[in-house]
Amino acid sequence: MPRSVDLAVLENAGRILSLIATGAASSRAELLQASGLSRVTVTQRLNALLACGLVRETEQTLPSGGRPTRMLAVNAAAGFMLVANIGETHIHLAAMDLTPAVIVERTLPFDVESGPESTLVQMAESFALLASEAEKSHAPLLGISLSLPTPVDFKRGRVVGPSVLPGWDEFDIIGRFHDRFGVPVYVENDVNLMTIYEYRRNFPAADDILFVKIGTGIGSGMIAGGRIFRGAQGAAGDIGHIQFPSPDAPLCRCGKFGCVEARAAGWAIARDLSARGFVAETARDVIDLVEQQKPEAIMLLRAAGRTIGEAVSDAVSIINPSLIIVGGTLARGGEFLLSGIRELVYQRCLPLATRELSIVLSGSREDSAIFGAAYLLLDDVFSPARIEALMQRFLQLKSEPRYLDAG
Amino acid sequence: MPRSVDLAVLENAGRILSLIATGAASSRAELLQASGLSRVTVTQRLNALLACGLVRETEQTLPSGGRPTRMLAVNAAAGFMLVANIGETHIHLAAMDLTPAVIVERTLPFDVESGPESTLVQMAESFALLASEAEKSHAPLLGISLSLPTPVDFKRGRVVGPSVLPGWDEFDIIGRFHDRFGVPVYVENDVNLMTIYEYRRNFPAADDILFVKIGTGIGSGMIAGGRIFRGAQGAAGDIGHIQFPSPDAPLCRCGKFGCVEARAAGWAIARDLSARGFVAETARDVIDLVEQQKPEAIMLLRAAGRTIGEAVSDAVSIINPSLIIVGGTLARGGEFLLSGIRELVYQRCLPLATRELSIVLSGSREDSAIFGAAYLLLDDVFSPARIEALMQRFLQLKSEPRYLDAG
DNA sequence: CATCTTATGTAAGATTTTTTACATAATATT
DNA sequence: AATATTATGTAAAAAATCTTACATAAGATG
Numbered sequence: 001m002p003r004s005v006d007l008a009v010l011e012n013a014g015r016i017l018s019l020i021a022t023g024a025a026s027s028r029a030e031l032l033q034a035s036g037l038s039r040v041t042v043t044q045r046l047n048a049l050l051a052c053g054l055v056r057e058t059e060q061t062l063p064s065g066g067r068p069t070r071m072l073a074v075n076a077a078a079g080f081m082l083v084a085n086i087g088e089t090h091i092h093l094a095a096m097d098l099t100p101a102v103i104v105e106r107t108l109p110f111d112v113e114s115g116p117e118s119t120l121v122q123m124a125e126s127f128a129l130l131a132s133e134a135e136k137s138h139a140p141l142l143g144i145s146l147s148l149p150t151p152v153d154f155k156r157g158r159v160v161g162p163s164v165l166p167g168w169d170e171f172d173i174i175g176r177f178h179d180r181f182g183v184p185v186y187v188e189n190d191v192n193l194m195t196i197y198e199y200r201r202n203f204p205a206a207d208d209i210l211f212v213k214i215g216t217g218i219g220s221g222m223i224a225g226g227r228i229f230r231g232a233q234g235a236a237g238d239i240g241h242i243q244f245p246s247p248d249a250p251l252c253r254c255g256k257f258g259c260v261e262a263r264a265a266g267w268a269i270a271r272d273l274s275a276r277g278f279v280a281e282t283a284r285d286v287i288d289l290v291e292q293q294k295p296e297a298i299m300l301l302r303a304a305g306r307t308i309g310e311a312v313s314d315a316v317s318i319i320n321p322s323l324i325i326v327g328g329t330l331a332r333g334g335e336f337l338l339s340g341i342r343e344l345v346y347q348r349c350l351p352l353a354t355r356e357l358s359i360v361l362s363g364s365r366e367d368s369a370i371f372g373a374a375y376l377l378l379d380d381v382f383s384p385a386r387i388e389a390l391m392q393r394f395l396q397l398k399s400e401p402r403y404l405d406a407g
Numbered sequence: 408m409p410r411s412v413d414l415a416v417l418e419n420a421g422r423i424l425s426l427i428a429t430g431a432a433s434s435r436a437e438l439l440q441a442s443g444l445s446r447v448t449v450t451q452r453l454n455a456l457l458a459c460g461l462v463r464e465t466e467q468t469l470p471s472g473g474r475p476t477r478m479l480a481v482n483a484a485a486g487f488m489l490v491a492n493i494g495e496t497h498i499h500l501a502a503m504d505l506t507p508a509v510i511v512e513r514t515l516p517f518d519v520e521s522g523p524e525s526t527l528v529q530m531a532e533s534f535a536l537l538a539s540e541a542e543k544s545h546a547p548l549l550g551i552s553l554s555l556p557t558p559v560d561f562k563r564g565r566v567v568g569p570s571v572l573p574g575w576d577e578f579d580i581i582g583r584f585h586d587r588f589g590v591p592v593y594v595e596n597d598v599n600l601m602t603i604y605e606y607r608r609n610f611p612a613a614d615d616i617l618f619v620k621i622g623t624g625i626g627s628g629m630i631a632g633g634r635i636f637r638g639a640q641g642a643a644g645d646i647g648h649i650q651f652p653s654p655d656a657p658l659c660r661c662g663k664f665g666c667v668e669a670r671a672a673g674w675a676i677a678r679d680l681s682a683r684g685f686v687a688e689t690a691r692d693v694i695d696l697v698e699q700q701k702p703e704a705i706m707l708l709r710a711a712g713r714t715i716g717e718a719v720s721d722a723v724s725i726i727n728p729s730l731i732i733v734g735g736t737l738a739r740g741g742e743f744l745l746s747g748i749r750e751l752v753y754q755r756c757l758p759l760a761t762r763e764l765s766i767v768l769s770g771s772r773e774d775s776a777i778f779g780a781a782y783l784l785l786d787d788v789f790s791p792a793r794i795e796a797l798m799q800r801f802l803q804l805k806s807e808p809r810y811l812d813a814g
Numbered sequence: 815c816a817t818c819t820t821a822t823g824t825a826a827g828a829t830t831t832t833t834t835a836c837a838t839a840a841t842a843t844t
Numbered sequence: 845a846a847t848a849t850t851a852t853g854t855a856a857a858a859a860a861t862c863t864t865a866c867a868t869a870a871g872a873t874g
Binding site: 434435436446447450454471472473474475476477 | 818819820821822823824825
């Protein structure tokens with residue numbers, strides 16, 4: 001039975017909530033350390049958060065020699081988010097709790113030619129349906145986060161430059177959703193979101209990560225010192241269009257010759273397989289042929305690994321990561337792809353840069369971009385700067401009499 | 408005449424001092440904003456800092472429509488630092504004030520073969536001399552900061568991996584100086600320090616910088632989101648050993664074939680000039696020949712620019728900087744060098760990444776590494792985490808009666 | 815020069831936070 | 845089961861900080 005909520009204390013509890021939600025602290029002792037507040041103050045505020053259900057004690061404890069430390073977590077049902085991943089053929093939408101985990105989801109067919117206007121209207125309708133479902137069990141909507149398969153200027157939330165989504169350049173996506181739902185809206189490139197997902201979910205201890213997505217196209221995302229690194233225009237990580245001149249340099253989708261993508265991306269391998277009489281158009285077709293053990297497909301995938309390895313070794317020399325994660329559809333080609341990357345990186349880079357470098361396959365087959373989108377949103381909504389607005393909204397809910405118990 | 412110093416208040420004034428020293432705030436209004444404290448508290452603490460001479464009001468004011476805003480700055484004479492840049496032939500040592508500006512300096516001849524043991528003893532002797540001079544006018548020694556021409560693991564302050572300094576690998580540099588001088592000691596790679604210098608002194612508004620040093624060797628440093636980016640082992644920015652395979656790939660100092668450095672660094676151009684009958688050994692020799700308008704030297708420098716441009720364009724694709732600064736001895740070759748870099752970058756990179764990209768020559772001919780070393784030290788000594796220790800030392804000085812006046 | 819505007823200082827009381835000192839809780843160890 | 849150990853809670857006094865309200869400062873403007 002929840003204790004009564006001291007609204008005045010709750011209002012100041014944002015810093016505590018932020019520390020718990022962002023993973024910076026997950027026990028009372030860590031809160032003391034991280035917040036710099038006294039135990040009395042932390043206890044007081046934490047109690048307010050516990051009483052109103054924003055935070056809960058987990059079943060988990062840490063052995064300490066004496067009384068074990070009780071772990072804390074944000075109550076997964078204290079709110080929900082709407083997220084979506086716009087792919088080249090489908091849009092995957094979901095309402096997620098604060099774990100983050102999917103509450104309800106939905107997939108829409110998508111034609112890249114349909115333009116932002118009608119697409120966003122359609123998405124908003126689906127979001128409204130998902131929200132009405134999620135609301136029943138998961139308190140207020142905290143925000144909306146979108147994944148797009150294009151370069152995005154994250155600060156402005158806009159597609160920048162020509163891309164696979166014609167007509168989306170500079171379109172005001174945030175405005176549309178913000179006007180309708182009245183919550184913060186985030187837009188980010190899918191590769192960056194997959195990178196965030198890998199970092200937060202699978203490798204939280206690795207502070208310098210290069211995530212390479214090899215699918216129909218090739219792109220990469222970076223975690224630098226624990227934060228996603230976007231560069232000046234949000235165009236960082238563009239290893240797909242590093243060029244190697246050669247007499248037979250193939251023409252790339254970008255209009256230049258000899259890009260990594262034109263040599264080793266899903267569409268390039270499909271092109272080469274088609275030239276050899278196979279039926280292949282997408283990255284998935286390529287992987288199907290590899291899984292059928294077609295020698296030509298395996299050979300081309302291995303060669304692609306070495307080509308990608310050239311670009312990755314450049315990236316290793318420049319950013320010196322401690323971990324490289326290879327994901328995307330072609331990553332299902334496993335060692336056939338990875339061995340070439342490893343070969344080139346260990347051959348080309350200085351021992352100093354490779355001696356503690358791991359190169360691994362991404363484990364996840366699910367749609368990691370929507371989870372990345374969720375983490376991105378959570379980190380920002382629960383950031384010290386934004387938490388105040390969130391607490392205000394929560395206090396309005398709490399101040400309705402039915403939430404208050406007598407002491 | 409200084410007011411009396413309230414020691415209790417001074418003890419809490421660290422956050423204020425940190426904001427002023429790191430440049431985060433330089434007026435009372437900015438201090439209010441940045442610290443989140445009330446005007447009363449800020450006034451009280453600032454007065455303590457002013458009274459004890461750590462901070463001063465500058466002559467500068469900002470017009471505001473009403474009473475102008477008075478600017479604040481750390482008193483340049485409130486302390487001094489010892490810095491040194493170890494080059495391949497000389498060691499440049501200096502005592503610097505908090506501007507930072509040189510108070511006294513000294514240069515020692517240096518033989519890379521002499522090893523760390525005797526070199527550090529020699530440096531310590533010179534530091535002691537410089538310190539006794541600087542002490543007369545500039546209160547306490549705040550720290551020591553060193554620049555080395557090798558990869559450095561900054562966290563541990565050690566040279567990592569084989570380098571141009573045989574015997575220095577893993578040598579405990581910090582320990583030597585800390586034992587003798589009892590202050591924080593920092594060790595960093597020279598290119599990173601030159602990068603910090605350019606950022607802090609010349610381009611404080613550019614948050615994503617790639618600094619390329621082209622001298623006897625080739626290296627680069629990065630400012631990412633306003634902070635120096637070191638990578639996992641401090642090996643980031645190693646564009647000198649990006650490789651381009653070709654039939655005539657030259658052998659590099661690192662033992663591999665086709666590195667950028669083996670094609671375009673000072674020593675490589677000198678090698679090629681020697682093969683053509685010129686007398687050239689160092690980057691300086693190369694520049695002398697260029698300045699004498701020798702066509703072969705100019706031709707080779709232009710070619711080097713294009714080669715370096717290939718590596719730089721890879722870096723641009725990967726990190727998407729907003730500014731590229733070209734420095735080092737060969738940068739004195741000006742447009743002969745720069746045009747090739749520009750040509751390749753604009754040819755190879757996506758318009759999105761280049762449309763707001765500037766590529767400029769470094770303006771400074773002085774030894775920028777020692778200034779970078781000074782900024783690095785200042786930022787850390789005055790960081791919120793470290794400031795407490797500094798204040799403690801200062802309080803000890805202040806608590807001597809002669810510093811205290813009656814109210 | 816009078817007036818407007820913004821910057822800055824200060825006293826006093828209200829509020830928040832910390833410190834201190836003591837009490838209770840939950841587990842491992844003996 | 846008793847004991848040791850670390851986690852956690854709480855009351856009361858002390859200290860720090862904030863709010864409020866008023867006063868002064870310094871330049872711009874007319």
